[in-house]
Amino acid sequence: MSSTKISVMVVSGSLERLQMAAMVTSIGAVSGDDVTVFLSMNALSYFVKGHTGTAPAEGEFGRIMSSKNVPPFKELFQKALEFGDARIHPCSMAMDVLGVTDKDMEPYLAEPIGLTKFLTNAEGGRILTF
C-alpha cells in the first residue's frame, strides 16, 4: 500500500465543507495516507473546547444532511487520529485573532502552527482546501 501525503486546509465554517474535509481526512488516514490538517479562519472556532460542532448549512444538501444520520465532522476528525496517521493543527494566526490559547482548544489537536510550516510540510504532496 503506497502512502500519499495529503495536506488539508480548512477555512470554511459551513457544514458541507467541514463535513467533506473531515471525510477526506478520515478516509485518507485510515487508508494509509499521511494527513495533516490546518484549521483556520471560520473553521477554527468549532475546535475550541466545548463547541457543540453544530455548523450552519451552506445550501440544500447541507440542510438535508442535517436531518440524516451522518457521522458528525468532529467525530470523523477524531477517528482519523484514532485509526490512522493524521494530525490536526490549529492556525496560530487564527488563534491570536480569536484570543484563544492552547489550553482553550480540543485536547486532540496538535500544536499550533503557522502557514509557513504548513506549506513546508505540504511540499511534494497534495493540498486540499475546504
Place this chain on the structure above:
Amino acid sequence: MTARTVIDARGTFCPGPLMELIGGMKLINVGDELELLSTDKGSASDIPEWINKVGHQMVSTTEESGVWHIVVRKAK
C-alpha cells in the same frame, strides 16, 4: 474455526459504516471474519475498495431487502 463478528451499521451514512468496520477490525484476530450490515449503498461499493487497498480480504457482499451484508476477513 473462523470466528465471525457482526456489526450493525444500518441507518448510518458514509463514512460511518467504514469507521465502524475499522473499529471492529481492531478487535478481532487475524483470520477471523467480520460481517457488516449497512443500508448505505455507497459504503457497499466503497468498503471493498478500502479492504483491497489496505490488504484485507473480501469474503462476500450480498444485498437482502435493502440491507447489505459485507463480509471481510482480517488478513494482517
